[in-house]
Amino acid sequence: MNRADLNNHGDLNLQVDLAGIKLKTPVLLASGPAGYGHEYRELLDFRTLGAIIVKGISLEPWTGNLPPRLAETSCGLLNAVGLQNPGVEYFLKEDLPALRNSGTKVIVNVVGCSPDEYAAVTSRLDGKEGIDGLEINISCPNVKAGGMAFGTDPKATAKLVEKVRRETELPLVIKLTPNVTDISTVARAAETAGADGLSLINTLAGMLIDTENQKPLLGNTFGGLSGPAVMPVALKMVWQAAAAVRIPVLGMGGINSADDALQFIMAGARAVAIGTGLFYNPGLPVEINKGLAGYLHDKGYNSLAEVEGVARRQKGAD
Amino acid sequence: MNRADLNNHGDLNLQVDLAGIKLKTPVLLASGPAGYGHEYRELLDFRTLGAIIVKGISLEPWTGNLPPRLAETSCGLLNAVGLQNPGVEYFLKEDLPALRNSGTKVIVNVVGCSPDEYAAVTSRLDGKEGIDGLEINISCPNVKAGGMAFGTDPKATAKLVEKVRRETELPLVIKLTPNVTDISTVARAAETAGADGLSLINTLAGMLIDTENQKPLLGNTFGGLSGPAVMPVALKMVWQAAAAVRIPVLGMGGINSADDALQFIMAGARAVAIGTGLFYNPGLPVEINKGLAGYLHDKGYNSLAEVEGVARRQKGAD
Amino acid sequence: MVAPGFCRLSLEAPKIAAAARPGQFVQVYMFSGRRPMLPRPFSIFNANPGQGQISFFIEVKGPGTAMLAAAKKNETWSLLGPLGNGFPAMPEGSLLVAGGAGIAPLVFLAASTQKERLLIYGAPSATMLTCPSSDLDLPGLITLEATEDGSRGEKGTAPELLAVKIKEASAVFSCGPCGMLAAVKSLCVSHGVPGWVSVEERMACGIGACVGCVIKTGNGYRRVCKDGPVFPVEEVVFDEQG
């Protein structure tokens, strides 16, 4: 069997159930890089995706950060977009209708400045046709608590998740930040508070300085690092989160090949998401699907479930 | 003036005072990669170095981790050497004598499993001829407190630093771990407890999986990520630490060029250290010295002090 | 190589060549997870739908442009384009103002019509007026060169020359460094002449999805790749950040 023929995956089962969302394939688009999906639909067949996770949505429009917002680093990308978005009402009216017919599942990434704002966005999204799940981005600064991200504190995380949980029956995936001392306690706090799944990692905090102008390169000084540079850090945190909870984990962070994706799955992830990779290779999700199918075929597996967490079992980590 | 002529730095003053240690140049060897200095002396003229920071020394010999201990990542290196070292007595007898004549200052990196062990090593090193300062590596697991590193907890950090401080008058540089939610509080805790300087970053926790063998690539499962991949993360933490304390900061993490080194200095570092770069380019410290001298010359500065923290001043970050 | 650090790159891209309008750009993919990682945007310098070719005029600045400058014949590159809005139609009596490498989109614009039009082409010194004069040899196009050190053409900056000529202009089209564009803006505004500028910002997606490439405008942050790269000059906010 030729790898190029694997587009339809033969008898192989690449389907996975992520927090109650049935995904055709285990490869998703991470929140942010693909915006609300309009533009990348021309470069990428969305029917090959498990889901698109749309860019963070807040209650009111957010203007985002001062430019420059992007900078390339060694094998990485720094971004400080600042969650610019048009707000939930605009999203429902202008973006959601097209997403309904995009051929893939839709997960909406939710952001806010306070637990009340997260809850209000969730409540507005609840019950809307074409939304298959929510991803709660808890990396936003907790304005009332000195500006540290919600997701850096297990208690703030638990409160936030409980509050959001009350607003919806939709599958709830909590997106964790890697900028913490101990990912396990945050992961457990989210699970206990009612999360159906976890996703990680969000970007690592970083910066660059423009030595010519003697000032930070990004308009916002700090940005978030993504791309292949962060992959080993992401993999370790996925490994730890999967050890800490029983709910499924969506792994992401620098995935650049089917082998990278397999590493996340062997570490315990149910599925994977691609962010930065889309920028430099819009065909990456399709390549990864093919590579995963090829791996299962070559090794004689029937489904991805057979390799989920296999590296952990070997190490006796469960 | 030709860049190639800058070997002797002309009139330029590259000297810096790091925590009371007078350094000829602001470029040091980071602890670990160069071991105890014997081997790299043949590849690198130590007289061009500000100092060598030797590999971590414990009270008794440590055997280190199961191999494999090394793996290459995208623009990075994972290592899990596990602080293998021959112990302080062996170091004093076999390594220190040669270091005394190496042509550069010597800073000894101290590790331990308990505050008592750190104190005991410090006390043995105190007053020995040829030791110009100590770097206390607080990334070691705090065995009594569940194995999290001392450096992830401001209180444990303060206690450790206070204890070590009592044992020596030597300049005391505390080496911080980046695997924390908030580097500022740890930095301040170390300063308040008596540190003369800070150094950061140590490696970021990470891992890789060998998908062929379906198990973690490193014998120890987890390792520490270093090299160019981590540079933006390191720079941001140096920026934050420099904002949090008044004692000088030694910056490191993925430095790969004079421009990288300048970024650390403009972020507020007094000097920089090279670790992983030494592996792939033993001439890197010399190149960076030349590059820094060239920059100062081209821009008409007389000393590095004039650019220390300059990007912070522009941003009003102080 | 047309001048030290500059090159002119021609590529076969029939679809782009057929669809391209002046002021639009193309993303050149590097397809790698390491530097140069992100696709690099370049203005279309020249489009020949007949031959199915487009060309870029590239200044070597870093790893991506260096790779392109080293490109060999018959190499294949992945392109996405034409992208962005492009310039509006140019009226009779327009003034084109180019600073250094900013010449690229203006040459395509100048070549798109035979109407009377004047190009002011400025740079710090003669060696930076790198565009081959054969590319500027267009029917009806008059070119005025300006160098700050007077080593070629008029002595002075492009905006200084513009200040003299703007009174006769029906519209201004400009591309170049931020400082120059800011000066062009004040001149257009004070003389009440409509102006359009092509601006640059670092890009990731290049198609409007990631909101990474915004600039400050009178209407909030706007995406250079999708809402631009051409903006009415009065809309763009130039500040020290630029």
Place this chain on the structure above:
Amino acid sequence: MVAPGFCRLSLEAPKIAAAARPGQFVQVYMFSGRRPMLPRPFSIFNANPGQGQISFFIEVKGPGTAMLAAAKKNETWSLLGPLGNGFPAMPEGSLLVAGGAGIAPLVFLAASTQKERLLIYGAPSATMLTCPSSDLDLPGLITLEATEDGSRGEKGTAPELLAVKIKEASAVFSCGPCGMLAAVKSLCVSHGVPGWVSVEERMACGIGACVGCVIKTGNGYRRVCKDGPVFPVEEVVFDEQG
């Protein structure tokens, strides 16, 4: 390219050629902060002090070996070596046991003497017996080939052949995959024949400084680059980790 996925690379390196002893290796620098980043270690396959040349026999496995396989004439590479301890002097009647690409140091060893010696060269199949036979055409050297599928030489593994021949051997020198070396160890130990093996581990510094390249031995962790790469076979601990 001497066989698919294999190449023989000759380099001018007079100092290394003059100093090299069989079993030593050389670090080839990549000089880059990205993959291939770390210097890559290769056994010296051949050293010709007269011509000032050394050569490697390289199996392409990843980005570093791919770059070397693509190296062109007159390219300059930075080398550090010779490194490591090398094999002890080989007595009359020695047996050399090579598995696949492990042939490299043994060819240099075999060429270092004219004493009577026998080389067992094994691989899964004929296509993996990649070493050019001209390199094995050494005075007094007898070569026995073994393939698991019987496609060339004896049918069987190198250790199986060794089991037959070891009784007559004065010493064993071996290099190859871990599983093979483990089998060589049991044979040497059970027959009381002294044996030496050249082992591999991922390296960073290559000179003994970083303690990154250790293997488990009866005397604790030992550095392959400095304490090895050659170890007395009974000292090496082979386990599933290998």
